[in-house]
Amino acid sequence: MLNMIKRLLEMLFPWNNNTNSRSHAKSRLKLIIAHDRASINPDMMEAMREEILDVVARYVEVDREEMEFSLCNDQRMTSLTANLPIRQIKRMCELKEQIKENKSLDLQQIEITEIELEAEVKPNKTSI
Amino acid sequence: MSRIIVVTSGKGGVGKTTTTSNLGAAIAKQNRSVALIDADFGLRNLDLLLGLEERVVYTAIDVLAGECRLAQALVKDKRLKGLVLLPAAQNRNKESVQPEQMKKIATALAKGYDYILIDCPAGIELGFRNAISAAQEALIVTTPEVAAVRDADRVIGLLEAEGVNKINLIVNRVKPWMVEENKMMSVEDVLELLGVPLIGVVPDDEKVIVATNKGEPLVLGEYDSLPAQAYLNIARRLEGEKVPFLDLMANQGNLLTRLRRMFGG
Ligand SMILES: Nc1ncnc2c1ncn2[C@@H]1O[C@H](COP(=O)(O)OP(=O)(O)OP(=O)(O)O)[C@@H](O)[C@H]1O
Numbered sequence: 001m002l003n004m005i006k007r008l009l010e011m012l013f014p015w016n017n018n019t020n021s022r023s024h025a026k027s028r029l030k031l032i033i034a035h036d037r038a039s040i041n042p043d044m045m046e047a048m049r050e051e052i053l054d055v056v057a058r059y060v061e062v063d064r065e066e067m068e069f070s071l072c073n074d075q076r077m078t079s080l081t082a083n084l085p086i087r088q089i090k091r092m093c094e095l096k097e098q099i100k101e102n103k104s105l106d107l108q109q110i111e112i113t114e115i116e117l118e119a120e121v122k123p124n125k126t127s128i
Numbered sequence: 129m130s131r132i133i134v135v136t137s138g139k140g141g142v143g144k145t146t147t148t149s150n151l152g153a154a155i156a157k158q159n160r161s162v163a164l165i166d167a168d169f170g171l172r173n174l175d176l177l178l179g180l181e182e183r184v185v186y187t188a189i190d191v192l193a194g195e196c197r198l199a200q201a202l203v204k205d206k207r208l209k210g211l212v213l214l215p216a217a218q219n220r221n222k223e224s225v226q227p228e229q230m231k232k233i234a235t236a237l238a239k240g241y242d243y244i245l246i247d248c249p250a251g252i253e254l255g256f257r258n259a260i261s262a263a264q265e266a267l268i269v270t271t272p273e274v275a276a277v278r279d280a281d282r283v284i285g286l287l288e289a290e291g292v293n294k295i296n297l298i299v300n301r302v303k304p305w306m307v308e309e310n311k312m313m314s315v316e317d318v319l320e321l322l323g324v325p326l327i328g329v330v331p332d333d334e335k336v337i338v339a340t341n342k343g344e345p346l347v348l349g350e351y352d353s354l355p356a357q358a359y360l361n362i363a364r365r366l367e368g369e370k371v372p373f374l375d376l377m378a379n380q381g382n383l384l385t386r387l388r389r390m391f392g393g
Pocket residue numbers: 137139140141142143144145146147168173248249250300301302330331332333334336337340355
């Protein structure tokens with residue numbers, strides 16, 4: 001009898017019980033689907049890896065052999081982790097040289113990065 | 129231009145055959161010609177759901193073996209003008225057909241019908257590859273359950289890889305009262321996860337099972353029922369019509385939900 005009353009109350013006030021299996025299902029699926037998609041599509045992962053590497057390699061010299069690139073799942077989220085050991089950071093003039101060659105890049109955007117880079121470099125110089 | 133559409137899901141038992149038969153009948157009801165292909169070799173069911181099992185003489189295998197012409201194997205539905213079924217063989221296994229052969233049959237049928245609906249078997253093996261070989265479009269059937277949604281996502285990925293990019297989703301067996309109580313994922317939840325356009329929502333309804341028992345598609349006997357409306361709406365949306373989705377909760381205004389609303393739920 002007590003059980004029946006409890007069930008009735010639960011039916012009347014579903015927000016009282018915290019067994020929200022709907023959101024549970026959804027969050028579990030989000031994770032598992034992200035993982036499935038990544039593992040079905042190694043071509044896409046490889047393409048993404050190459051593209052990211054190309055962008056990074058414009059600015060710094062990375063060790064392509066030593067790098068790691070992986071999709072990880074923990075309890076709450078799926079994340080893309082790229083571990084790119086840097087051999088050397090390029091000089092500004094080298095960068096400009098490359099940019100001239102690569103016409104697809106927006107020169108204006110590069111100007112901005114240059115300023116920012118310099119700003120970061122300055123304190124270093126003074127400390128020497 | 130005729131359209132070749134595969135009805136698929138990955139997971140078994142989510143309602144592919146039920147969808148193919150009822151949607152096929154709904155399309156015919158809209159005065160379009162439609163050929164249904166049962167691609168579930170060895171486990172044919174589509175003839176049963178349509179109530180055509182006694183009239184099956186030849187199957188797709190006989191056509192492929194050259195034992196009859198394609199037109200001879202087609203079973204015409206006497207209740208619905210323009211609806212025909214190409215039955216699958218029951219005594220052979222899935223391995224007896226190859227994707228190229230299925231493609232030949234579907235393409236040949238496309239010359240004579242507005243729609244070709246292919247009822248895909250469960251799984252992602254040869255039977256699946258056969259069923260999708262000729263498809264230009266896909267209808268993904270899923271239920272709002274974790275395993276079905278996961279498999280649906282997998283199948284969508286495989287279809288995209290095969291160049292089938294026109295993919296629409298049917299969410300089947302929705303129980304609105306469970307969604308309201310947060311015990312089942314909503315159609316919106318499923319859509320958000322799968323990221324393909326929605327073309328239909330079919331409630332979980334006893335009438336679907338009763339119609340199956342009788343071998344009578346819903347649009348024939350129970351045409352004003354909610355699930356029959358749902359199938360008719362899918363048929364109209366396939367034609368490009370903008371049809372609002374049914375309010376599945378409308379008929380669920382029982383004492384319990386009304387009480388709950390009174391309490392501000
Ligand atoms: N909307 C619905 N409401 C109630 N019952 C349903 C509904 N849709 C399907 N069913 C039931 O679910 C069961 C499985 O349906 P069906 O045979 O169409 O699935 P399937 O995906 O074709 O299965 P398989 O993978 O074995 O081919 C049947 O008993 C059917 O009556």
